[in-house]
Amino acid sequence: MVQSKINNSARRSPAPTPTRRGALVITAALLLALVLAGYRFVPNVRGLGSMLDSVAPFLGIAVPVLALIALLRRARLALIAVLVPGLLWAGLFGAAWLPFGGGGPVELRVVSQNLQAGNPEPDGAVRALIDIDADVIGLQEVSGGIRGTIAETLTGRYPHQAYVSTVALWSRFPIREYVGVDTGLDWTRALRAVVAAPQGDVVVYVVHLGSARIGDTSVRDHTIATLAGQLRGDDAERLVILGDLNTAASDRVITPLTDQLSDAQADAGWGMGFTWPSVLPVTRPDHVLYRGLTAATADVVRTPGSDHRAVTAGFRF
Known part of the structure; x- marks a missing residue:
């Protein structure tokens, strides 16, 4: 009986490490960062560049989704990785949501x-x-x-x-x-x-x-x-x-x-x-x-x- 318990314990899978828990999120975050950093370099052949330019602002939706998954999986390294595309997106499009200039009378x-x-x-x-x-x-x-x-x-x-x-x-x-x-x-x-x-x-x-x-x-x-x-x-x-x-x-x-x-x-x-x-x-x-x-x-x-x-x-x- 004791030997059986030892064998069963030995066959149990080891607990996943923090890196393994967030591997998919890290991969997705790095791919998203790569797209955000490089989409402007894609040639505008048959309108492909224009299409990427037009959809790029929506790529930011993936950032909170990935962050939520990282939090649920308690993957700190993955959460840090999500900051990379988040900062890139903010640098590209975040200014549109800052308090606008404008103001004053309209003529x-x-x-x-x-x-x-x-x-x-x-x-x-x-x-x-x-x-x-x-x-x-x-x-x-x-x-x-x-x-x-x-x-x-x-x-x-x-x-x-x-x-x-x-x-x-x-x-x-x-x-x-x-x-x-x-x-x-x-x-x-x-x-x-x-x-x-x-x-x-x-x-x-x-x-x-x-x-x-x-x-x-x-x-x-x-x-x-x-x-x-x-x-x-x-x-x-x-x-x-x-x-x-x-x-x-x-x-x-x-x-x-x-x-x-x-x-x-x-x-x-x-x-x-x-x-x-x-x-x-x-x-x-x-x-x-x-x-x-x-x-x-x-x-x-x-x-x-x-x-x-x-x-x-x-x-x-």
């Missing part, structure tokens, strides 16, 4: 909304934009049927309008002039207008760039490059872009634009400001970019009927 408020062609509630959508009390409203995907409906709602508050194809600008202030802008598409889907604000003229672009699809971002990339070229030749002192750029704020492809202009959400907003899809946004294709002004506020607003949320910003001269 010009703008809003941009992709209404979505076939929106069943275009009137409700633009009424939500009116409630923002914007001075200037930029709209995309304004199809023929929608145009008449929203005109009845907006004209009283916004007597000045500019239309080019499916993009439109509505303004409280006079529009001195406007022209269509070539962004490299087969049809014109952008406009440039000079808005006579009380404090001085502001050039406003309303833009809807080409679409990007998994494995094919060439059209979108070409339209960004073309728009960036247009901006390099625009000497306006104060300039704002309102639009659906079909490009995430974290996408490397947006750099030709953000090298020339500032991002209102980054400067005066809080969080990533995701806008699409409107029910549960996971990316931000809609933007307010600017120069020659000071961003005081930036926000995202959900409106009826559209698959995009609206983006808004307030500026000082």
